[in-house]
Amino acid sequence: MASEQKKKFNEKHELRRRIFKATKAEKTNWRKVKADLSKSKEYKLLKEKEQLEKDSEQKNDVVDKSRPYSLSIAVPGQFLNNAQSSELRAYMVGQVARAATLFCVEEIVIYDESCRMTQEAIDSYWNGSWRGNTETSDSNYESCFHLAKILEYLECPQYLRKALFPIHKALRYAGLLNPLDAQHHLKSDDRSFFFREGIVLKKPVKQGRGPICDIGLEKEFQIESEIPLPPGTRVTVEIKNMDEDAKRYRGSLSSAAKVRQKTGQYWGYSVRIVTSLQETIDRSKYLTVAGVSPRGIPIGQFDVCVLNKPKILLVFGGISGVDAAVESEELAEWKRAEDAFDVLLATTASNGSRSERVEENVLAVLAQVQCRLEQLSM
Known part of the structure; x- marks a missing residue:
C-alpha cells in the first residue's frame, strides 16, 4: 500500500x-x-x-444478444390474385412486410400454391430477366414474383433503392406504401450505430485493400481486408474507423446474423422463392414447422423448447387455406395438413368475419406467437 x-x-x-x-x-x-x-x-x-x-x-467471448428463437413465415404468392387492382395488390404486400418487420421475422418464404413453378423461372427472377409483363391470374405463378419484388424493395434502405432497384412494373405503386422504418433503415446523419447496409461501388482500389462502398453517409466506406465483390453487391458492414479527417470510413464486412448477435437489433428479413409447399417444409433447416389453420390448437397451447435457439417456420395458406395447399401437392408423401406439419395453430380465438384474409392472419398470428414464445423464454 x-x-x-x-x-x-x-x-x-x-x-x-x-x-x-x-x-x-x-x-x-x-x-x-x-x-x-x-x-x-x-x-x-x-x-x-x-x-x-x-x-x-x-477468444469468442462475445455475449450473444439475439433472441432465443428465430421466426420465419411462408406465404403463397397466389393470395394476391384476390386483389381487384394493382394498387390493392401492392397494399396487401405492404401489410405483410409491416407485420414481418414489427415482429422481427428473419425470413419470408414464398411458395407456389399451384405447383406450376419451375427452377428455371426462379432463376430468371434472380438474374433480373423477369420483367412482370404477364398479368397475374390463377393460371400462372406471376403473383409470387410480384410479392417477392415488393417485399425486397420495402426491406431495402431508402438510400440504396435507386441503385439496387431499376424501374420495374411490379414496383409501380410501391412508393405509396407505408415505410417499414426498420432498425437498419438509418438516416444519412445517424452515426450512433456502427453497422450499416451498403452497396459495392465500381471504383479502383489499391492492392491489399477491400472494395469501396456507399453506406448512405457523406463519406464513402472501404472494407479493410481484400475481398473480391462485384460492383452492385449489397453488403452489411461494421464501421471501425469514423475519423472525420480521413478520406473514407473504414471497417469490416459483416452480416445480419452478426448484427443481431452483437447488438440484439433486428436487421430486416430475407426473401426466398421455392417451387412448392413441399420444398418449403425443410426439416433440416427448421426445428418446428407449424401450419396455420382454423382447425388448429390455440396458440396459447403452442409448446416449443427455446433452450437451443430454435428456428420456427409458420406456414400460411392462400385464399382456400393451408389445407387446400397441402392437398394440391400431388407428389408429396402426406395428404393431410396434420401429416405435413408438426402442429396446426388456430388463427384467432373468435372470428367476427366469415372470411380470413392472409395479410390479416399474418399480423394476428405473429402477434400471438411472439407473446407465447416470450412466455416460454422467461
Missing part, C-alpha cells in the same frame, strides 16, 4: 515538474500543457480498451 502511494506521489510530482518546466522555458499556458498530457493518457487508455475488446473477440 505504501509503495502504491509513493508511486502516485512521484507521478503527480513529475507532472507538476513538466508543467513548470514547459511554462518557464516555452512561455506556454500551463492549462494547455496539462490538457495535452491528459489527452495522451486518455489515448493510451483507449488503445488498451480496444486491444482488450479485440482479444475478447478472438
Whole structure:
C-alpha cells in the first residue's frame, strides 16, 4: 500500500515538474500543457480498451444478444390474385412486410400454391430477366414474383433503392406504401450505430485493400481486408474507423446474423422463392414447422423448447387455406395438413368475419406467437 502511494506521489510530482518546466522555458499556458498530457493518457487508455475488446473477440467471448428463437413465415404468392387492382395488390404486400418487420421475422418464404413453378423461372427472377409483363391470374405463378419484388424493395434502405432497384412494373405503386422504418433503415446523419447496409461501388482500389462502398453517409466506406465483390453487391458492414479527417470510413464486412448477435437489433428479413409447399417444409433447416389453420390448437397451447435457439417456420395458406395447399401437392408423401406439419395453430380465438384474409392472419398470428414464445423464454 505504501509503495502504491509513493508511486502516485512521484507521478503527480513529475507532472507538476513538466508543467513548470514547459511554462518557464516555452512561455506556454500551463492549462494547455496539462490538457495535452491528459489527452495522451486518455489515448493510451483507449488503445488498451480496444486491444482488450479485440482479444475478447478472438477468444469468442462475445455475449450473444439475439433472441432465443428465430421466426420465419411462408406465404403463397397466389393470395394476391384476390386483389381487384394493382394498387390493392401492392397494399396487401405492404401489410405483410409491416407485420414481418414489427415482429422481427428473419425470413419470408414464398411458395407456389399451384405447383406450376419451375427452377428455371426462379432463376430468371434472380438474374433480373423477369420483367412482370404477364398479368397475374390463377393460371400462372406471376403473383409470387410480384410479392417477392415488393417485399425486397420495402426491406431495402431508402438510400440504396435507386441503385439496387431499376424501374420495374411490379414496383409501380410501391412508393405509396407505408415505410417499414426498420432498425437498419438509418438516416444519412445517424452515426450512433456502427453497422450499416451498403452497396459495392465500381471504383479502383489499391492492392491489399477491400472494395469501396456507399453506406448512405457523406463519406464513402472501404472494407479493410481484400475481398473480391462485384460492383452492385449489397453488403452489411461494421464501421471501425469514423475519423472525420480521413478520406473514407473504414471497417469490416459483416452480416445480419452478426448484427443481431452483437447488438440484439433486428436487421430486416430475407426473401426466398421455392417451387412448392413441399420444398418449403425443410426439416433440416427448421426445428418446428407449424401450419396455420382454423382447425388448429390455440396458440396459447403452442409448446416449443427455446433452450437451443430454435428456428420456427409458420406456414400460411392462400385464399382456400393451408389445407387446400397441402392437398394440391400431388407428389408429396402426406395428404393431410396434420401429416405435413408438426402442429396446426388456430388463427384467432373468435372470428367476427366469415372470411380470413392472409395479410390479416399474418399480423394476428405473429402477434400471438411472439407473446407465447416470450412466455416460454422467461
